[in-house]
Amino acid sequence: MTVISTQFDTESEQFHLDSQAMLDALEPLQTLSAQVLAAGGDKSVERHRARGKLLARERVDLLLDEDAPFLELSCYAGAHDSSEQPGGRLITGIGPIQGVECMVIANQSTVKGGSLNPDAVAKQLRALDIAERNRLPVVTIIESGGADLPQQADIFVPGGRTFRELTRLTAAGIPTISLVFGSSTAGGAYMPGMSQYTVLVKQAASVYLGGPPLVKMAINEDIDDESLGGAEMHARVSGLADYLAEDERDALRLGRQIVADLQWTKAGPGPTLPADPPAYDPEELLACAAADAKRSVEVREILARVLDGSRFNEFKPLYGTQLVTGWGSIAGFPVGILANNGILFSDEANKGAHFIQLANARNIPLVFVQNITGFMVGSAAERGGIIKDGAKLINAVSNSAVPHLTLMIGASYGAGNYAMSGRAYDPRFVFSWPNHRIAVMGGPQLGGVMSIIRRSAADRAGVPYSDTEDARVRRETEEMIDSQSGAIYATGRIWDDGVIDPRDTRAVLGLALSATHSAPVRGTDHFATFRL
Known part of the structure; x- marks a missing residue:
């Protein structure tokens, strides 16, 4: 094959202007990245650690092979909404576990208790779609308060598809594994319920369709979390838990062992050509x-x-x-x-x-x-x-x-x-x-098209057309397109x-x-x- 020749003049003023423009464009992403990594802020993180728990990213790191690359996906979900912390309250991405490339999904319980908002639902569905189309085993690290109830109208219908997609993955022969580190309640209880393999952490995981308050209201039964849906109950009585982990690190060890036992191999061809680096920097x-x-x-x-x-x-x-x-x-x-x-x-x-x-x-x-x-x-x-x-x-x-x-x-x-x-x-x-x-088209183009349409409509109606008003509307249109594109x-x-x-x-x-x-x-x- 021919090696592409370059026409770049790396000493030119244009080269440096273009480089600086891209560095400037990267700055907002660095701000967003810091917000994502803050994982809910110092107080939430300290409270989580005080309970002896690992952070979501620490769990992912320990689950993956040591020093392995992790292709994080949709990491700025929700960034268009200033009222939400970017990240979609989830971590999703692809990385190797015991040498097997897997889709990893992890609730960030330090962000609003890991409750699912519309961004989280969309992000999780995208991750499951990628897993299905690329035949990737799915490992979900669960600790979530379930649906963010004030936003239930935007969650309930699309959120139900999450469970459907889990079962479709299993039906397609793609393994699904749930590691439950904390709360997995209401609809969220179906995440481990519809996975092929489940690991629950002793004295930490709680899985039930309705918590103690709801049980009290529904059937007037007084019961505590552990008796109702604790890890040991599910391991010894209900059978929901396939493995009972002593602690979080043990759960991650068990998750890695489950993946190793799958004996999973790729169905596509491996790399067949030299993977030498490009000739240019x-x-x-x-x-x-x-x-x-x-x-x-x-x-x-x-x-x-x-x-x-x-x-x-x-x-x-x-x-x-x-x-x-x-x-x-x-x-x-x-x-x-x-x-x-x-x-x-x-x-x-x-x-x-x-x-x-x-x-x-x-x-x-x-x-x-x-x-x-x-x-x-x-x-x-x-x-x-x-x-x-x-x-x-x-x-x-x-x-x-x-x-x-x-x-x-x-x-x-x-x-x-x-x-x-x-x-x-x-x-x-x-x-x-x-x-x-x-966008459908650039802001100036869209503003100009709309201006021509408005002017023509005014001419047909025989009414005066204000150039001042037209300029204002064109400016607002361009600003709107710029902000949304x-x-x-x-x-x-x-x-x-x-x-x-x-x-x-x-x-x-x-x-x-x-x-x-x-x-x-x-x-x-x-x-x-x-x-x-």
Whole structure:
């Protein structure tokens, strides 16, 4: 394969301006990270430790193999809501346990008692979806007060799907393991109840559908926590507990032993190509997005700093040049690349659809690198068939069966988001850079379109149109779109699986690709009818 050559001038003023702009974009994430790691604040942490309990992250660390990488997911869930601590009151991510890549879900009981709000429900469902599609065993560390009752109207219906997904995982032959460290009440009691393996911590775990106060109100029975749903009762009487742990560390040891006993092996192929590092410094990825969003960037510069050995065998390099396609590898896993170098025309759409079919024929995962303002508009594009050609690309993306990984490095607007395997098209993973913007269209464009529509409506009605009022509404529209299209807003709503430091791109994609290969990697030759 050809090694990508770089055109970067690392001494140029533009290089330093772009690097600094990305560092500035990373600063809000550092603030959010500190809030997530605070885990509810000093008082909550001290109270938790005073009970002799480990923090959620300490439990995860002890569960995972020593010094193992952990691909944390949706870690800024809820960040769009200033009334909530970011993180969704849960930790979710993928890491090895006894050498087996597992999905780990851990309640953060130091944050509102680990009670589940809408963000927590959405985050947990996303984790279970990733586990099912990538055939990852699920280990859940439970200590939760159940649903956050003041928000029950937004939790009850979607929250019920959590239990459904657990049983679907088991039915699909994917192991589910619950380690109960504290409260698991009401609907939350079904988490261990619907898992294949359960471990309860002695004198700490309590699992019941209704606690002592509810039992008193419902049937006038006086009973304490331990007698009603304690670990020993469930181990000796009800049979809910498969293993009775002496303490938290013993529970984590038992969880690791259960995973080891699964004898779980990957169903997909392992890495087959050399996983040597890129030829260029990954620090230079900081300058691979333009400080001014209106300035185009060369996507091959990103590929040169992410692909193994910076090797890339480009496909159709002289045709549809604003969509870069070709073959390479990341962490030794062969991949097909579709990367935007500009707006999509008919040639780019046809090229992309063709390439997706080839990747499916070869059973090779696809990595989409999004920096797209959409498809071309105008009379020439419409007469040239942009709708039917764009539909071919969206058809190919929709019906492709190989794993898709999507990396958003800049704009993601309109149908361009769909054509490049946005979240609505079920890629296995979606990651974003902090400069990422996502919306139907950019703020100035949307404000201008709405202005034209309002002015036309006023002309038809024969009423005066105020330019001053129009300017005010356009400004407010642009501000609204700006506030709702940024990377933090999007990741807070779990529209991606995480905003990442550009310098971590290769490591993150490598871990995600490894996870996808826990499941079989098979393409398809079945696509919807292409309009030719």
